[in-house]
Amino acid sequence: MTKLLTKLFVASLRLFPVEFRNIYGVEMEEIFADRIQSLSPLAACVAALTEILDVALSAIRVRLGHAADLRSATIGMLGTIVVAAMITASAVERSPAAAMRAPLDSIDFNARDPAGEFTLAIRHGRPVGATIDRVPLPRNRLIHSGDSIRVLGPSGRVVLALAYYHDRARIEWQPRSSVCRGHAVDCTLLQ
Amino acid sequence: MSTQPESLTPLSAAILFALADGASHGYAIIKEIEALTDGEMRPHTGSMYLALHRLLEDGLIVESPVKGEDARRRYYKLSDLGREAARLEARRLAQLVKVASAKRLIPRSAL
Numbered sequence: 001m002t003k004l005l006t007k008l009f010v011a012s013l014r015l016f017p018v019e020f021r022n023i024y025g026v027e028m029e030e031i032f033a034d035r036i037q038s039l040s041p042l043a044a045c046v047a048a049l050t051e052i053l054d055v056a057l058s059a060i061r062v063r064l065g066h067a068a069d070l071r072s073a074t075i076g077m078l079g080t081i082v083v084a085a086m087i088t089a090s091a092v093e094r095s096p097a098a099a100m101r102a103p104l105d106s107i108d109f110n111a112r113d114p115a116g117e118f119t120l121a122i123r124h125g126r127p128v129g130a131t132i133d134r135v136p137l138p139r140n141r142l143i144h145s146g147d148s149i150r151v152l153g154p155s156g157r158v159v160l161a162l163a164y165y166h167d168r169a170r171i172e173w174q175p176r177s178s179v180c181r182g183h184a185v186d187c188t189l190l191q
Numbered sequence: 192m193s194t195q196p197e198s199l200t201p202l203s204a205a206i207l208f209a210l211a212d213g214a215s216h217g218y219a220i221i222k223e224i225e226a227l228t229d230g231e232m233r234p235h236t237g238s239m240y241l242a243l244h245r246l247l248e249d250g251l252i253v254e255s256p257v258k259g260e261d262a263r264r265r266y267y268k269l270s271d272l273g274r275e276a277a278r279l280e281a282r283r284l285a286q287l288v289k290v291a292s293a294k295r296l297i298p299r300s301a302l
Contacts, residue, residue, distance in 0.1 A: 024217075024240040027264060031218045031236050051235055058237035062244070114249075177249045179199075179276045188272070 001041050005048040006033045012052040015059035107169075115176035115184040118160060120149070125166045132160065132185045153186035161189055199280050202234055202242045207251065207269060207277035214255035216264035217243060243267065251276050 009032045013025050032051055036044040107122040121129040127142045127149050141152040151160040159180075162173040180187030199207065202224075209215065209223040220243075221234050234242075246252045251273035255266040269277065291297050 020240075020244065023265075024244070027217050028236045028240055031221065034218070035236075051237070054235035055237035058235075058241040061241060065245075177251070177272060179249065179251065179272065179279075 001044060002033065002037050005036055005044055009048060009052060009055070012055045015056055016062055017059075020062055107171075109171055111171075111173070113173070113175040114178035115180035115187060116182075118151075118184075120151075120162065120171070122164065122166075127164075130160075133182075135185050137185075153188065155186055155188075157186075157188040159185065159187055159189060199276065200242065201232070202238060203246055203251075204277070204280045204284075205232055205234075206239075206242055206246060207273055207280065210252060210267060210269045211274070211277060214257060214266040214268035216261060216266050218264070220267070246273065 006029065010025075010029055013021050013028060016025075032048075035051075036047050039047055107120075109120040109122070111118055111120075116133045117131075118133070119129075119131045120127055127144050128139065130137045130142055130151050132151070137151060143150040143152065147163050147165055149162045149164050150158045151162075153159040160173065160176065162171055164171050174189060176184060176187065176189065205224045205227070206220055209220045209227060215223065217239060221236075221239055224232050224234055243252070247254070247267070250270055252267045253270045253273075255268040257266065288297070
């Protein structure tokens with residue numbers, strides 16, 4: 001009976017995406033088998049049904065999470081395209097020589113991640129202003145080194161880290177955790 | 192705009208609390224949660240690993256390179272961010288308990 005129920009449980013794990021199953025599948029199977037082995041046949045059947053139902057619901061949540069990630073990635077990509085398009089449009093209005101310099105002149109970047117909103121103003125390739133959750137930050141909290149821009153919180157720790165590639169008009173950043181929402185101005189990034 | 196950090200799900204909070212003493216693997220975390228809650232919370236396997244997966248993605252826990260007595264299993268430990276999140280959640284829950292206690296919603300025997 002235990003073997004049959006375990007086989008059913010393992011089959012239900014196929015509802016999870018393959019990457020999830022590859023990481024956690026074996027441990028989940030072991031835990032399930034261990035849990036039902038000491039139960040009576042009836043209790044084991046009830047426990048197995050409950051576990052399989054839970055797997056189905058969890059798999060739906062994992063797959064919905066993946067869909068949300070894809071949506072965020074699409075929004076991020078569109079953000080980059082919009083920034084690039086704005087820079088290109090402003091460059092087209094200038095002379096060819098100025099057009100080469102235009103991407104360096106002025107960028108106002110607005111973004112959102114699980115911790116909340118932030119903005120970054122870049123002038124002539126240098127960060128000159130930033131806000132987190134609409135709170136303006138003093139300029140001395142913006143640290144610029146090479147392609148890296150780090151924003152420090154009041155305690156002096158890094159609260160936001162970005163990479164700015166001015167020649168490609170591209171900005172990337174490390175998304176902050178949702179646990180920082182509401183106190184993102186001083187929520188330290190993992191180093 | 193929210194002024195408080197987003198609260199964790201009860202299961203995620205329980206996982207963080209269970210890991211407060213050190214690294215552990217999935218099954219041991221389930222057992223620890225059952226023991227900590229006197230059996231009130233008995234996480235199902237799917238929910239448990241989904242919660243672990245999300246905590247890893249959010250950077251609240253990390254895989255521990257140090258394996259315990261069962262080297263086949265993955266061990267997890269709190270990150271600095273996770274420990275801070277656990278503290279914030281504990282503080283939030285304590286505040287709620289204080290309010291409930293002041294309103295006499297908690298029987299004396301439960302305190």
